[in-house]
Amino acid sequence: MVVETKRAPLDRARVLAAAVALADRSGLDAVSMRAVAAELGVVPMALYKHVDDKDDLVGGMIDTVIEGYDVPDAAPAGADQVRARIRAARTELLRHPWLRPAIETRSRRTPTVIAHMDAVAGAFLADGYSVDLTHHAMHALGHRIWGFSPEAFEEPPATPPSPAEQEAIMRMMATRYPSVTAIAIDAATRNASGACDDDAEFDFTLDLLLDAFARLRAAGWVSRA
Amino acid sequence: MVVETKRAPLDRARVLAAAVALADRSGLDAVSMRAVAAELGVVPMALYKHVDDKDDLVGGMIDTVIEGYDVPDAAPAGADQVRARIRAARTELLRHPWLRPAIETRSRRTPTVIAHMDAVAGAFLADGYSVDLTHHAMHALGHRIWGFSPEAFEEPPATPPSPAEQEAIMRMMATRYPSVTAIAIDAATRNASGACDDDAEFDFTLDLLLDAFARLRAAGWVSRA
DNA sequence: CTTGACAGGTGTACATCGTACACCTAGGCT
DNA sequence: AGCCTAGGTGTACGATGTACACCTGTCAAG
Numbered sequence: 001m002v003v004e005t006k007r008a009p010l011d012r013a014r015v016l017a018a019a020v021a022l023a024d025r026s027g028l029d030a031v032s033m034r035a036v037a038a039e040l041g042v043v044p045m046a047l048y049k050h051v052d053d054k055d056d057l058v059g060g061m062i063d064t065v066i067e068g069y070d071v072p073d074a075a076p077a078g079a080d081q082v083r084a085r086i087r088a089a090r091t092e093l094l095r096h097p098w099l100r101p102a103i104e105t106r107s108r109r110t111p112t113v114i115a116h117m118d119a120v121a122g123a124f125l126a127d128g129y130s131v132d133l134t135h136h137a138m139h140a141l142g143h144r145i146w147g148f149s150p151e152a153f154e155e156p157p158a159t160p161p162s163p164a165e166q167e168a169i170m171r172m173m174a175t176r177y178p179s180v181t182a183i184a185i186d187a188a189t190r191n192a193s194g195a196c197d198d199d200a201e202f203d204f205t206l207d208l209l210l211d212a213f214a215r216l217r218a219a220g221w222v223s224r225a
Numbered sequence: 226m227v228v229e230t231k232r233a234p235l236d237r238a239r240v241l242a243a244a245v246a247l248a249d250r251s252g253l254d255a256v257s258m259r260a261v262a263a264e265l266g267v268v269p270m271a272l273y274k275h276v277d278d279k280d281d282l283v284g285g286m287i288d289t290v291i292e293g294y295d296v297p298d299a300a301p302a303g304a305d306q307v308r309a310r311i312r313a314a315r316t317e318l319l320r321h322p323w324l325r326p327a328i329e330t331r332s333r334r335t336p337t338v339i340a341h342m343d344a345v346a347g348a349f350l351a352d353g354y355s356v357d358l359t360h361h362a363m364h365a366l367g368h369r370i371w372g373f374s375p376e377a378f379e380e381p382p383a384t385p386p387s388p389a390e391q392e393a394i395m396r397m398m399a400t401r402y403p404s405v406t407a408i409a410i411d412a413a414t415r416n417a418s419g420a421c422d423d424d425a426e427f428d429f430t431l432d433l434l435l436d437a438f439a440r441l442r443a444a445g446w447v448s449r450a
Numbered sequence: 451c452t453t454g455a456c457a458g459g460t461g462t463a464c465a466t467c468g469t470a471c472a473c474c475t476a477g478g479c480t
Numbered sequence: 481a482g483c484c485t486a487g488g489t490g491t492a493c494g495a496t497g498t499a500c501a502c503c504t505g506t507c508a509a510g
Contacts, residue, residue: 009458032496045498046459054497104329104375114402121404131411138408139421140430142367143375150329150368150375177339179346183363186356190449196364200449205365212437224415224425234487258468270469271488279468 010040012050016060020096023061028098031058058102063112065092065099071119078127079210085120086206090147100148120145129213132223137213144209149202235265237275241285245321248286253323256283283327288337290317290324296344303352304435310345311431315372325373345370354438357448362438369434374427 018039023031033054037044051057069088076084093099117138124134143150174181188194243264248256258279262269276282294313301309318324342363349359368375399406413419 033498034496043460045461045500048498049458101330105326111401114405118402118404121408125404125407131407132415134404135408135412135421136426136429139374139376139426140433142430149364151364176336177343179350179359180339180343182350182356183346183360187360190357196360201361201364204361204449205367208365208437209433212433223411224429257466259466268489270471270490273469274487 010042010046010050012060013064015040015047015050016057016064019057019061020064023098023102024096028058028101031061031098033057055107059106059108059110062099062102062106063110065096066112066116068092069116078123078129079214081123081126082120082210083206085116085123086141086145086147088147089116089145090202093147099146103143103146117145124213129217130222133213133217133221136224137209140209140213141206144202144206149198149205151198151201235267235271235275237285238289240265240272240275241282241289244282244286245289248323248327249321253283253326256286256323258282280332284331284333284335287324287327287331288335290321291337291341293317294341303348303354304439306348306351307345307435308431310341310348311366311370311372313372314341314370315427318372325371328368328371342370349438354442355447358438358442358446361449362434365434365438366431369427369431374423374430376423376426 015036019031019036022036022039033044033047036057037047040046047057051060066089069085069092071085071088120141121134121138124137125131129137138145170181184194187196191197240261244256244261247261247264258272259269261282262272265271272282276285291314294310294317296310296313345366346359346363349362350356354362363370395406409419412421416422
């Protein structure tokens with residue numbers, strides 16, 4: 001008689017893991033209920049026994065990643081601790097490109113998400129920052145707390161036209177948008193590929209902000225008027 | 226004989242205006258091809274004669290708003306000009322709440338969008354900022370260039386539980402997330418509603434960043450090592 | 451040992467969405 | 481007069497999220 005290898009029963013963690021794996025492989029758009037179910041060899045509706053709805057699914061995916069943050073818990077306090085946490089977040093963000101759009105379109109907030117914010121805020125407070133200054137800092141850091149800089153410049157969608165066309169486009173750009181063109185050219189002299197070093201920009205801004213707040217604190221800034 | 230009042234033929238601008246009006250009234254999710262078509266008393270497929278696809282539609286909606294920026298063209302140069310542009314963007318952003326998610330999920334970049342970035346970058350350059358410093362500034366300002374601060378704290382989804390439950394939740398929050406709770410309480414002492422003054426935070430961070438860059442420039446910073 | 455509740459997987463069905471494709475029709479040109 | 485074409489129509493398809501009824505194996509209580 002044929003013995004079916006019995007499938008271990010699903011649980012929330014396995015569902016989320018499958019969704020994360022799928023997103024890593026094929027992007028966030030590929031994460032549909034049906035696709036995740038197929039990944040697990042199960043019918044779509046089975047997922048709803050472990051997940052409220054699609055929104056809960058991607059919320060759970062985010063949580064899964066956040067819980068994997070490699071954060072040196074016994075790290076130095078204050079700004080350095082903040083830096084460590086944010087860099088840990090960024091590492092994970094780079095590993096999972098779908099994470100950014102996922103967080104950006106998020107609606108509900110989970111305990112895991114709040115806990116991460118609490119840890120960052122706590123590091124400021126532990127370093128003697130006033131509550132209000134910490135508040136400002138959290139706002140200023142914004143999404144950087146999740147490891148990404150919300151760029152004004154997005155990746156160009158990789159439309160490599162013929163070299164001749166490219167020349168014409170460049171000329172048009174240079175006359176119509178001289179400033180961004182100047183920046184692009186300057187960046188290209190520094191980086192053969194012409195792409196910005198996003199990682200360097202991230203650190204630059206992070207340091208700029210952390211320094212600015214350290215300066216305010218040192219100057220005795222406590223709270224807004 | 227019955228004389229049908231002849232409908233003026235559609236054009237791209239009318240389609241976009243209808244979509245913007247609909248989004249203003251009912252949110253971005255309500256903007257489907259079918260809904261916009263209905264708004265115009267036309268069949269869904271008619272829109273495709275004026276718009277490539279849905280992505281082009283929302284791109285066009287964004288352009289429509291950007292083109293309406295009330296930017297004092299003969300404004301002071303430099304940081305003040307940047308401030309003016311960004312504040313103009315923010316005004317429009319507050320008028321159209323759908324704008325933020327629309328921009329965030331954007332994929333293609335339109336000339337109108339590039340022109341706005343070019344104007345901001347140009348203001349820095351005109352003020353004597355080096356190209357590279359301008360580049361950094363654009364990255365640091367990130368989405369703030371579009372008028373929004375990408376907050377770590379999002380609006381709570383307005384779940385007002387019973388006062389008793391609220392009390393219990395607060396107590397739990399205070400022990401589990403002491404830092405964010407401290408911030409929330411502190412903010413509440415300053416603002417009866419307990420909500421952050423997002424507008425004030427926006428200005429605070431904008432000033433912080435612009436000051437930081439002004440300081441770098443004054444110190445003779447020209448380009449990264 | 452029986453029974454029955456319940457956790458968990460199944461199957462069908464539906465509304466909504468974007469959009470491909472073929473079609474029709476009214477104006478304006480040659 | 482004849483035709484081209486811009487612009488609106490109609491039908492249809494595949495994908496998606498998810499409601500609802502159903503089945504089934506496990507395990508604890510009687």
